[in-house]
Amino acid sequence: MTPDRFEPPPASRLAASRQDEALFPAVPEQNFHVRRITLIALLIAAIVLPCVYVAAMAISDLRARDADATDMTLRTVRVAEEHALKVFDMNETLDARIVDLTQGLDDDGIRAREAAIHEKLRVMGGGYPQVAAVSIFGRDGALLASSRYLPAPAISVGEREDFIGIRDGKDLEHVSKVMTGHVAGEQVFNMGVERLGADGSFAGVVSVALRPSYFDAFYRELLGGSGSSNGTPMTMSLVRADGSILAHYPRAPREPNAMAPRTPFAEALAQGRRAGVVRMHSNVDGEDLILAFRHVGSYPVYVVCGYRASAIWAAWYRHLGVLILSMFTPSIALWCVIWLSLRRLGAEQEAWERWQAEASMRRSIESAYRQSRKMEALGTLVGSVAHDFNNLLMILSANVQIARRRGVTGLDRELSAMERALKSGQSLTRQLLGVARKQPLRNETLSLERWLPACRELLRASLGAKVSLVIDIGVEIWPMRVDVAELELALINVAVNARDAMPNGGRFTVRATNIHFRHEEGFPLTGDFVQLSLEDTGAGMAPEVLARAFEPLFTTKPKGMGTGLGLPQVFAFCERSGGLAAIDSAVGAGTSVRLYLPRATAEPEVDGPPDSGSEESGAPSGLRILLVEDNEEVAAGTEALLQMMGHQVTCVFNADTALRLFDDAHARRARTGEPLPFDLVLSDIHMPGTLNGIDLAEAVLAFDTKLPVILVTGYAEELDRARHVDVRVLSKPFDIGLLEELLQTIQRDLTQTGADPAAHTAE
Numbered sequence: 001m002t003p004d005r006f007e008p009p010p011a012s013r014l015a016a017s018r019q020d021e022a023l024f025p026a027v028p029e030q031n032f033h034v035r036r037i038t039l040i041a042l043l044i045a046a047i048v049l050p051c052v053y054v055a056a057m058a059i060s061d062l063r064a065r066d067a068d069a070t071d072m073t074l075r076t077v078r079v080a081e082e083h084a085l086k087v088f089d090m091n092e093t094l095d096a097r098i099v100d101l102t103q104g105l106d107d108d109g110i111r112a113r114e115a116a117i118h119e120k121l122r123v124m125g126g127g128y129p130q131v132a133a134v135s136i137f138g139r140d141g142a143l144l145a146s147s148r149y150l151p152a153p154a155i156s157v158g159e160r161e162d163f164i165g166i167r168d169g170k171d172l173e174h175v176s177k178v179m180t181g182h183v184a185g186e187q188v189f190n191m192g193v194e195r196l197g198a199d200g201s202f203a204g205v206v207s208v209a210l211r212p213s214y215f216d217a218f219y220r221e222l223l224g225g226s227g228s229s230n231g232t233p234m235t236m237s238l239v240r241a242d243g244s245i246l247a248h249y250p251r252a253p254r255e256p257n258a259m260a261p262r263t264p265f266a267e268a269l270a271q272g273r274r275a276g277v278v279r280m281h282s283n284v285d286g287e288d289l290i291l292a293f294r295h296v297g298s299y300p301v302y303v304v305c306g307y308r309a310s311a312i313w314a315a316w317y318r319h320l321g322v323l324i325l326s327m328f329t330p331s332i333a334l335w336c337v338i339w340l341s342l343r344r345l346g347a348e349q350e351a352w353e354r355w356q357a358e359a360s361m362r363r364s365i366e367s368a369y370r371q372s373r374k375m376e377a378l379g380t381l382v383g384s385v386a387h388d389f390n391n392l393l394m395i396l397s398a399n400v401q402i403a404r405r406r407g408v409t410g411l412d413r414e415l416s417a418m419e420r421a422l423k424s425g426q427s428l429t430r431q432l433l434g435v436a437r438k439q440p441l442r443n444e445t446l447s448l449e450r451w452l453p454a455c456r457e458l459l460r461a462s463l464g465a466k467v468s469l470v471i472d473i474g475v476e477i478w479p480m481r482v483d484v485a486e487l488e489l490a491l492i493n494v495a496v497n498a499r500d501a502m503p504n505g506g507r508f509t510v511r512a513t514n515i516h517f518r519h520e521e522g523f524p525l526t527g528d529f530v531q532l533s534l535e536d537t538g539a540g541m542a543p544e545v546l547a548r549a550f551e552p553l554f555t556t557k558p559k560g561m562g563t564g565l566g567l568p569q570v571f572a573f574c575e576r577s578g579g580l581a582a583i584d585s586a587v588g589a590g591t592s593v594r595l596y597l598p599r600a601t602a603e604p605e606v607d608g609p610p611d612s613g614s615e616e617s618g619a620p621s622g623l624r625i626l627l628v629e630d631n632e633e634v635a636a637g638t639e640a641l642l643q644m645m646g647h648q649v650t651c652v653f654n655a656d657t658a659l660r661l662f663d664d665a666h667a668r669r670a671r672t673g674e675p676l677p678f679d680l681v682l683s684d685i686h687m688p689g690t691l692n693g694i695d696l697a698e699a700v701l702a703f704d705t706k707l708p709v710i711l712v713t714g715y716a717e718e719l720d721r722a723r724h725v726d727v728r729v730l731s732k733p734f735d736i737g738l739l740e741e742l743l744q745t746i747q748r749d750l751t752q753t754g755a756d757p758a759a760h761t762a763e
Contacts, residue, residue, distance in 0.1 A: 036345055043338045050331045054323055061323075062316050066290070069307040070277060073234065073292035076222065077305040080236060081294040083218060087130055088175075088191065088299050091208045094124060095193040098134065098206045102195060106203065107138040114145050114152065121147035130214040133183045136195070137163065137205045144204070146183050155182045157205075166194050166205050172300045177244045178257065181209045188212070189246050212238075215247035223249065233311030235285055239293075241269060241300040248284060255284050265291055269302070282306060391631045393425050398637030401736045405644050443577070445600040446484055448477050448512050448530065455488060459510070462495040466505035467536075474513045480530050481600040486573045493566035494534045494593050500557065501538030501591065509535045515596070525580055528599035535592045541585040549583050570595070622646035623747060628658045628683035628696065638682075645740060655683065655691035659699055666703060676705055680746055685713035697727045708746050710739075 101120060102110055110117060117136070125134035125147045134147040141158025157163045165173020176190040188209040197203035219236035238247040243259040243266060259265060264278035274295040282289045289306035296303060400418050403411065452473060460469055491510075498508045511533040517525050541549065548554045550571040567583070570593065574581040578598040585591040625647050629635035632653070639649045652658050658681070668674050681700055685693035697709040709727040728742060 036342065039338050039342050039345070043335060043342075046331055046334050046338065050327045054320075054327050057323055058316075058320050061319055062312075065312050065316055069233075069290050069312050070292070073290055073305045073307045074277065076234065076236070077292040077294050077303055079222060080219065080238075080303040080305060081296055084215075084238060084296045084301065084303050087210070088296060088301065090128070091131075091191045091210065092193070094128075094131075094134070094208055095191070095206050097124060098136065099193065099195055102136060102206070104198060106197065107142070107144055110136060110138075110144040115150060117145045118147065118150040118152075121145060125208065130210050132186055132188045132209040132211050133181060135183050135207045135209070137207065139202065139204050141205075143183065148183055148185075153183075157182065162190055162192060162207075163205055166192050167202055172241060175240060175246070175299060175301055177240065178212055178246055183209065186211070212247040216249045216251065219247070219249035233308045235282075235289065235306040235308070237284070237304040237306075239302045239304055241302065243269065245284065246301070252285065259284065265293065265304070268293065279309075389425070391634050393422060395631075395633045395637050396425075397422050397736060398634070398641050402637065402640055402644060405641075442483050442485070443481050444484060446480050446482055446487070448480060448532075449473055451484070452510065452512065455491065458488070459491060459495050459508075462492050463499050463508055467499055467502055468505075468507050470507060470509040472509060472511045474511075476514075477512050478514050478528060478530050479600040480597045482577050482597055483573070486569075486577075487597075490570040490573050490595065491534070493570055497566055498534070498536035498538060498591070501536055501540075506537040509533070511535070514599075525596060529579060529596045530599060532595040532597065533592060534595070535590060537590045540587045540589050540591055542587055546583065546585050549585075550581070567593075622648060623679040623743060623750075624648045624677060625650070625680045625682055626658060626661070626678045627651045628653075628655055628681065628687070628693065630654055630684065630687040634684075641736060642682075642743075645743065647743070650678070654687050654689040655693060655696035656689045658683070658696055659691060662700060662703065666705075669705075676707070678707060679750060680743070681707055681709045683709065683711055685711050694725060697725050701726060708749070710742065 098121065101117065105113070121134045121136075125131045135143060136145045137157055138144050141156045141160070141163050143152045143155040143157070146152045160176075160179075162173045162176035174192060176192070178187060178189045180186065181188040181190070188211055190207045190209050192205045192207035194202055195204040195206050215238050223232045223234045223236060232250065236247075236249050237245055237259075239245055239259060243261065245255075245257055245259065248255065260283040263283075264280045268276055268278060275293065277290065277292045279288070279290055281287070282291070285306065285308070288309040290309065290312075291304060291306045293302050293304045295301075396418065400415055400422065403415060408415075452471060456469065456471065463469060495508060498506075502508075511531075513531050513533075515529050515531045517527060517529065519526050545556060550567050571581045574595050574597065579596040581596070582594045583591065584594075622645065625642055627635060627639055627642070627649050629638065629651070630653050635651050635653065639651050642649045650661075652661065662676075665676050665678075669676060681696070683693040683696055687693060691699075693711050693713070697711060700707055700709055709725075710730060711725075711727050712730045730739065730742075
């Protein structure tokens with residue numbers, strides 16, 4: 001069958017067109033030019049303003065990063081200066097103590113007392129991690145005593161620059177260059193002072209060998225680096241006044257021994273500046289640096305801290321990329337929107353007549369969507385009331401069942417009346433939850449050609465004797481994916497409304513056709529749908545009544561004749577099924593309710609013969625049930641009823657408490673091998689606390705000893721999540737007999753698996 005195109009009913013087309021003319025007035029011709037100029041101006045502004053903003057922010061960010069890097073180098077170099085000053089002051093003090101130790105002794109006197117002097121040197125220098133060796137050299141540079149060796153080896157430093165410099169009075173050589181020490185046997189630089197004889201002449205040198213690795217380790221800790229050149233954006237150096245490098249972090253292979261001459265730093269040293277900041281290319285790190293330096297006390301040594309310009313640029317580029325992405329992503333979207341608007345503006349005038357023809361359909365759909373928003377707000381309230389009402393029905397149902405099971409005499413009539421009221425209440429809460437979109441759907445594939453004729457008698461009973469029923473089913477109607485019970489209820493609700501609109505009789509027609517919606521038609525649905533039209537020849541609705549037809553609890557019927565939930569249930573059912581419901585009516589022209597239900601992708605299953613189940617054996621003994629229910633009245637009634645069925649019941653009021661019971665039980669089981677105290681968990685889903693019933697079920701199933709779990713709720717969204725957990729689910733309000741059958745099934749399963757609950761009743 002060829003799918004039909006959507007056409008609004010002729011009875012409402014004229015009124016819809018007039019209303020849409022008021023809603024969508026024609027755009028005057030001259031307005032198109034003004035709108036085009038406005039869009040072009042917006043496009044230019046949308047391009048220029050983000051570019052200006054990004055450029056200004058990028059420049060400001062680069063300056064801020066540069067200032068932060070400079071400030072960080074200044075703060076870091078101050079810390080390094082204080083550290084170096086303490087180390088050099090301590091070494092100077094150590095040198096002075098050694099000079100005092102050898103006061104009045106010539107070279108032969110020192111050699112004569114070498115053992116005692118060696119021990120004192122070892123004690124004085126051994127407590128400092130930066131000190132590699134303490135040595136005393138004679139007038140000619142020969143080693144007289146050392147903290148490292150006894151006796152001192154035959155070593156002379158008479159030709160070494162630092163010895164010659166100290167002998168000749170050069171202050172620079174009081175701190176030597178880095179070398180492999182003759183005494184220390186490792187990379188060191190020496191801090192020495194001259195030793196004078198009794199006549200005040202040069203008698204030798206006292207030297208303390210310092211480890212550059214000590215300073216490297218301190219700089220690594222100060223900068224927070226990982227030891228690699230990529231670990232930190234900063235570098236630290238200890239440099240002599242002539243540019244010789246004493247210590248440097250991070251180390252690089254084949255790095256030079258001195259800073260390059262003719263650099264801003266070398267010029268600052270030549271000028272005698274004690275502190276400052278320069279920018280230069282470092283021959284040591286091979287990068288451009290922001291270099292801060294400070295003179296260490298009165299010593300010919302500087303501490304230098306550098307911040308890599310590449311790190312500043314890399315961070316700036318990352319921030320600039322984020323800025324560009326955050327600014328230009330919406331800007332590009334805005335440009336595209338404006339460009340598309342310019343393109344569409346040229347075709348808007350030509351398409352106006354086509355829009356006018358579709359105005360009736362737009363009015364109908366807009367009304368449906370406005371109604372959907374109203375129903376969302378009212379549905380929340382209705383769903384909350386229905387949920388509480390379900391709990392009241394559960395209390396009443398449980399207590400009626402208790403009275404029945406206790407064999408109360410003389411109250412059969414009253415109990416029957418209460419059971420009838422319970423069924424009416426359950427029907428009402430089903431409608432309320434359906435309107436609130438909290439009634440779970442049980443969708444299945446349905447063949448309308450086979451199902452609709454079977455509903456003929458049900459519809460006749462709903463319409464009454466005065467109204468004739470006409471069923472017009474098209475050829476090869478597509479199967480639908482719907483909840484059959486909800487569809488049946490929707491047809492009954494519309495039929496009852498049609499009967500009340502035709503008190504003197506009339507005709508009620510049910511038509512089914514295939515329909516395909518295309519995106520360009522402006523309909524909110526796209527794809528294949530089955531259109532189910534329900535039309536009556538009644539009095540119709542006034543416009544103000546039609547506007548509120550799908551509104552929950554709205555009714556024009558006399559008090560006690562209607563609940564205002566019929567048409568809202570129809571609307572909610574269609575929407576939750578993935579379709580839509582629309583209504584057209586005019587006073588004196590009847591009413592047409594159209595249900596658009598989605599086409600099923602699979603063919604409906606053919607009903608087969610019922611399975612012949614095996615005969616049930618005698619029910620085993622009762623189960624040990626953990627009942628989790630926050631409503632005390634519901635919990636009390638359910639607990640009493642379960643106990644009357646022969647089960648042992650432990651009741652808690654939230655999932656948090658229940659989970660603690662299971663944690664304690666599993667802990668005891670791990671210690672003593674004691675079996676779990678429960679065979680089954682029966683829990684509500686919606687409860688106060690940090691956990692709900694589904695969370696509890698997932699936690700229970702996560703234990704190694706999985707217990708069967710039954711969850712109870714009335715909310716569709718909770719049922720959808722619960723179906724993904726391996727548990728049994730009952731929707732409120734449920735039949736007590738159904739629960740009893742379910743418990744018997746669980747008992748039999750436990751018996752077959754060897755976990756007979758009867759084994760626990762004697763414990």
